[in-house]
Amino acid sequence: MGAPARPRLRTCTPICTILPTRRRQLRPYGPGNGPRRHTTKALVIGAGPVGTFTAIGLARRGHDVTVIDRDPGPATDGAWRRTGVMQGDSPHAWRGQVVRAMVEEMPDVVERLRAEGARLGEMPGMPGLVTAMFARRPLVERVLRETAQAEPRVRWRTGHAECLLLEDGRARGAVVDDDPVWADLVVVATGRGSHLGDELRGPVEGGTCGTSYVFATYRTREHAAAYDAPFPSFVTGPDYASLVMPADNRTHHVLLICPSDAEELAVLRTEDGFRRAVAAVPHTAPWSDVDTHEPITRVQVGSNLTNTYRLQGPALGLPPARGLYFLGDSVCTLNPANGRSLALHVPHAKVLLDHVEDDATDLSLLLDQWAEEHIRPWWADHVLTDGSLLRRFHGEPLSVDEPLPSDVILAAGAVRPEWMPVIGPCAGMHAGPAILDQLREPVAQLLRDGWEPPVEGPRRAALVAETRSALATAQ
Incomplete structure (x- = not known):
């Protein structure tokens, strides 16, 4: 006779044994291809x-x-x-x-x-x-x-x-x-x-971060220069943000980020609405010009973020x-x-x-x-920063009496290059967001003195107005 069949258990019950709270020492970072005790x-x-x-x-x-x-x-x-x-x-x-x-x-x-x-x-x-x-x-x-x-x-x-x-x-x-x-x-x-x-x-x-994004992928035509920067380009607009992300084989992505409840999102997610919008944003316009960059995907939406x-x-x-x-x-x-x-x-x-x-x-x-x-x-940095960015997208002013989000501190590096030895490692994730704590008060003072994080491009309403007008004319 063969061994008895193992029971099929569908009930998952948490373990209640309390473990010691000692801290473990991580092994050196490496491939770990040494001998193993047994096959699992x-x-x-x-x-x-x-x-x-x-x-x-x-x-x-x-x-x-x-x-x-x-x-x-x-x-x-x-x-x-x-x-x-x-x-x-x-x-x-x-x-x-x-x-x-x-x-x-x-x-x-x-x-x-x-x-x-x-x-x-x-x-x-x-x-x-x-x-x-x-x-x-x-x-x-x-x-x-x-x-x-x-x-x-x-x-x-x-x-x-x-x-x-x-x-x-x-x-x-x-x-x-x-x-x-x-x-x-x-x-x-x-x-x-x-x-x-x-x-x-x-x-x-x-939970939710309150934003959605709309994007398409492009391939640069043979006669044009491809987007070959060593990192993506992210720009904050007055009530949205934009991103150009390089990829493989002369391709790149163009992306717009908006509040999920923005009424303009319905137009931006259409083929014509998106094409006209990214052509109107100075940051994305050069990389969405169909004469030099061929769209190779349909317009897509990322939601429930x-x-x-x-x-x-x-x-x-x-x-x-x-x-x-x-x-x-x-x-x-x-x-x-x-x-x-x-x-x-x-x-x-x-x-x-x-x-x-x-x-x-x-x-x-x-x-x-x-x-x-x-x-x-x-994760905590995202909760703070995304919450602040969403409020700014909805027209609320940035408050220096609240913890400053990391995107504002990173933006301050453009006017205070001496801060880049702190900002750079955080931007590259070579150091955690806590490294920015030493700059929170200096950046807050910069804001009190009248500096504002730069924003570029037209407002969301202006992005879709031309599309709606063009559609109405075509009809």
Whole structure:
């Protein structure tokens, strides 16, 4: 007779054992390819950039990995509309922190991306200091997915993870399309809309950021110069903001950010409305001129944007279950306009890879410790800054009697270049937002003396007035 079938458990119960609150020492940042004690069956749920990065890293450490994702992958003609991923085509920042982690873990991925058109931006005057990798998300995801699927220890399965499986407070896998998939280690790297494992964790901090964005992607025509700056260009307007983001193979994204309740959004999200609006904004006009830059996507909208933060388990020091770890958007979501999420999520996944052989409970605490030190401060900065920016978009004046948002402090560097040794590291995320605290009072005094953060371009109402007039004339 064979061994009795393992029970199918659908009830997820939080662990209540209180863990010691000692702090763990992180291992040196490196590929962590040393000898392993044993082979683990790992389950990675969610095959976005963070989940796939983690799956490759686990497999190359000798673990057998099953990846679960709802998306079957690109079509035979190469077209790929990511299932359930609202931001699948939107601009993405692959900051230097992401590139560094990839070079440490999988340099072959970086080399292949570069061979297929991705570009590494370097800080002017500082060769070798990579500011970012510029590539559209579908290119990065395709190369990561193909690399993972070529790994002999990776098994790829298309499906929906319905719930997690636990036995005696330990993760044992997940139910995928009504079928149990067993594992010794479970990583949840699902997207913004997932609720997998919610019952094991504490409350979500934060919420909506109140803005939406409208964007399109362009390819520079052969006779024109492509957007090849070493970093994106972000400009604040009187009641909106704009972004030009370089990408791969002579492509770039043009994006407008508005309050989600702005009535003008209905016009800006139309093809004609968007084209006319970006042509009227001095910042975006040169990069949306169809004579030099061909639109290669339809106009798309990113909405329901949030700034949220969550610990691994029900509280700091309480794991959700032994052998169960949360990464990526399941830990933190940020307004994507600043491109900071992946610069936090990928290094967080790197921590898991470098310590995967640690005690399961200790590793959960370590992930929380790292997040508290490196992710929470940026989340808090987004809550403060996005809240202030939204109020300014709605016409409220900036108050020096309230904590100054980081975007105002960064803007002050244009008139106080001596502050750049503080501002620069924060802008590049080489130092946390706390480094700006020393400038909050000097910038407040600058505001009292009459300086105002610069704004460029016409107001939202003016952006859509010409479109409405043109449409009325055409009718």
